[in-house]
Amino acid sequence: MEAKRSIVWFKTDLRISDNETLVKAIQESDEIIPVYIFDEEDFKETVFGTKKIGNIRLNFLLESLTDLQQQLKALGSTLIVLKGNTTDLMSELIKKYNVSKIYCKQEVSYEEKERLAKVEVVAWKLFCTVETFSTSTLFHASDLPFPLKNIPEVFTDFRKKVEKESNVRPISEVPKEIKSPVLPKFELPNFSDFDLNPIEIDARTAFPFKGGETHALNRLNDYLFETNNIQNYKETRNGLVGESYSSKLSTWLTMGCISPKTIYHTIKKYEKEVCSNESTYWLIFELLWRDYFRFMMKKHHQRYFQQFGIKSENIPLHPHNTEVFEKWKNGETGNDFVDANMIELKKTGFMSNRGRQNVASFLHHDLQSDWRYGAAYFEEQLIDYDVCSNWGNWAYLAGVGNDPRGNRKFDTEKQSKQYDPNQTYRKLWLTN
Ligand SMILES: Cc1cc2nc3c(=O)[nH]c(=O)nc-3n(C[C@H](O)[C@H](O)[C@H](O)COP(=O)(O)OP(=O)(O)OC[C@H]3O[C@@H](n4cnc5c(N)ncnc54)[C@H](O)[C@@H]3O)c2cc1C
Incomplete structure (x- = not known):
């Protein structure tokens, strides 16, 4: 046979x-x-x-x-x-x-x-x-306590119900052997096959890591068991400089080099063996945001790519302004906090969550330019680009997504004073 x-x-x-x-x-x-x-x-x-x-x-x-x-x-x-x-x-x-x-x-x-x-x-x-x-999610779609069409629109409602009524499934076993027919030799394309240039990553990057499952598992182990950085995650997660302020797991999650379930069960192990506190819980809490945007995309489909998002009426929308957009992209807006973040993104493919919120809000609310161009630039540039997390977060910040407060504008001046009081971050990226 x-x-x-x-x-x-x-x-x-x-x-x-x-x-x-x-x-x-x-x-x-x-x-x-x-x-x-x-x-x-x-x-x-x-x-x-x-x-x-x-x-x-x-x-x-x-x-x-x-x-x-x-x-x-x-x-x-x-x-x-x-x-x-x-x-x-x-x-x-x-x-x-x-x-x-x-x-x-x-x-x-x-x-x-x-x-x-x-x-x-x-x-x-x-x-x-x-x-x-x-x-790719922490909670399996069929384990949710509601049918997809009835998923709560507000994150907190979604989270509370899921935390109370659903369980994270165990991890699948690792295969011991794979039988294959004779297959051609492994060969990867080059950058030139895609008309792209090889990269030179800026040494100042907050993401000095490599792709692949091996590196993902190493990073998880390092962030938890080796450095115990997870114990302070809730206090440090709004940081801007260096590899330790947050887990930096997004990029491997995006490519599926690690599963959210693996992260969850490793945190549970850490909580049992080393320490359980608000910070260890908070990393799981953030993974729920990731799930939420994924399920929301499933619910609202391509509406997240439209300018009015999942809303339909009375939404202040802005036309695309090429000149303003190019300045934003290149870190030349004159707002030093926004510019530092945009330069970091351009040179490294990474930007903190705090930075992302500020630059997105700035493009939409302050520069009054079409938010979708910003989301599209993030798609090109972000090393951790994920279709659901990116477009979902952008729509949220532009007031056309799931933010129950709506039209949330970040005061970049105030934010820079709070999160970069000594200008360490701005000096890092605004001086060559
Ligand atoms: C405008 C904007 C665009 C974004 N685009 C992306 C994107 O393309 N890909 C992406 O993975 N994240 C995106 N995020 C979410 C968040 O900024 C990144 O997940 C986070 O900065 C990655 O760093 P980390 O892994 O160290 O995060 P941690 O703070 O260590 O968080 C742990 C994990 O939780 C998840 N997470 C945390 N915050 C969010 C959030 N707001 N939404 C969804 N998941 C979250 C991520 O998987 C992350 O790896 C975006 C946020 C904003 C405001």
Whole structure:
């Protein structure tokens, strides 16, 4: 009898541990074909004149794929990395390897869902099924105490109900072996294949880390057990300088190099063995924000990409102002706090949460320019860009999302005095 072959389509789940998709595929198949695809659509210019992925995130992604390959190799397999049209490439792979099933991550946002739907159509025509797994949230969608259409619009209502009535699932087992047919040699594309230049990261960065599951797990261990920095997280999380003020886990979470469940269960272990306080809880609290924006995207779909967001009436909207926007982007607005943050973003791909709130509010409320261009620039530039967290937070700050207070404006002058009283942060980024 012919071997049952399945594709494991890696997307933003570039890990071996706590990866239900991979575990299920191994259990149900004789041979696995691990695949990652760079879709050509992701490298075209957006309607906002920005790129969907800039060179800083691409670098992190290439590092993450290299790490995934090393993990797969240790288990007896290898990663096929392709570049082109996902549907066409999947179709070729199904035919070439006689694949009967594709296992992959479930999607919630518009373009990703559309891409998946196209693959499903082509696969069906070739008698190949597609099964998706919900692997990127802390709480599984089917464990929520409400149907998706009734998810509370206000974060606090969502959090309280989920904390009270849902449980985080255990971590999936780590595979011990992966059987694969003979596969081509692992090869990664270069920056030039995407018309991007290799990066030189500024040494002042608050994010001096590498992509990949290995580095994600190291960082988690370091932030908890090695340095105990988590014990002061609630007090330090609004910081601006250095690697210790916050967990810096967002980037690995975005690429799926680590699962939120792994972070949760490691924090629980830390609480049991070392210390449990408000700070250790607070990191879990922040992961709930991440879940919330993901479920909200599932509920409101592409409305998060429209200027009036999930609102429909009486919302003050602003036209795009190219000149003002370019100055904002390049850190040339004349507001030193905003400029320092925008320069950090440009040079490193990272910006603190405090910084993000201020610069987003400034573009919308002070400069009165279309917030979506800011969100699109973040998409290009942020090393931790996540479609749900980015567009959800931007809409929130522009007063067209889920903020119950609405039209929340940050006083950047006051904020800089509070969070950068000695100008340490501004001096770091405004002097060369
Ligand atoms: C305008 C704007 C755009 C943003 N864009 C993104 C984005 O594209 N990707 C992204 O991961 N986060 C985004 N955030 C949320 C937040 O700024 C980052 O998650 C955080 O700064 C990452 O650093 P950290 O991992 O050290 O965070 P920590 O403070 O250590 O938080 C731990 C984790 O909780 C989650 N988290 C914390 N705050 C938020 C939040 N407000 N919304 C959603 N999740 C949160 C993240 O996964 C983060 O890694 C954005 C916030 C704003 C205001």
